[in-house]
Amino acid sequence: MASLRLDDQLCFGLYSASRAVTSLYRVVLEDLDLTYPQYLVMLALWEQDHRLVKELGTALNLDSGTLSPLLKRLQTAGLVARNRQADDERSVRVSLTDAGKALHEKARGIPDVIGAAMSMDEAGLARMRAELDRLTESVNRYRDACSPA
Template identity: 65%
Template sequence: MADTAAPRLDDQVCFALYAASRAVTSLYRPMLDELGLTYPQYLVMLALWEHGELSVKDLGQALSLDSGTLSPLLKRLEKLELVRRERRADDERSVCIRLTSKGDELRVKAVPLPGVIGDAMGLPVRELEELRVTLRGLTESVNAYRASHPGV
């Protein structure tokens, strides 16, 4: 017999977030396959399409990724000839990531994706924006908690 005091799966916010994330990323997969990108690579490209160029450090902060995770992603994107990694002339320790012309051209093919995903979510635009704000706030709160509670 199950312990009635035990946490229930369906009551866990973490499970709802996990299931929603898996559903959304699986919806992206066939569209990203057509672009020749994985979901993490798509996120890198989104940041570069928005900003034009970023340092590895700034890109990592924008995507909440450490350099150990980001470096292999950037190497694969460079191999696909979508980005260029260049050391900055004024600071050899800093590497700047820039779109190639091929990477910039891919943007046109990616334009419809957010609309398709938004439609699939079945929420009015206002509710989607509220959800984004809520999720950003949740992320900030959890990160702040982790920073103030090492080892948790």
């Protein structure tokens, strides 16, 4: 029979690791004046600029109710611009401003800091990422199979 001890639960290990990593990001991101969720948005835009809000939501696994306030704060900070599409007023395209593009250079060292804190080289981080992706996909498939249609 599986143990119900807290320390034996995978969920608690994942939760604890997530909190520790997010806390580290909070410290590292202070110099950029970004929160962790804002950093994730910026990462997505540095990867591919001029994205629709819907595309960002899909990439980040965030709904528009969570994403919209993040984008508003990033716009207020002068890092992104939001523009409604002329052909579809409901669609909003998000683009980096010059300040948002410049911030990319300041953020370049963050992955190295995180890797060092995790005591992992690039290969170890890649293996961890692949395993986390596999775990996420597996759990999502299982959840979807168990959910009523």
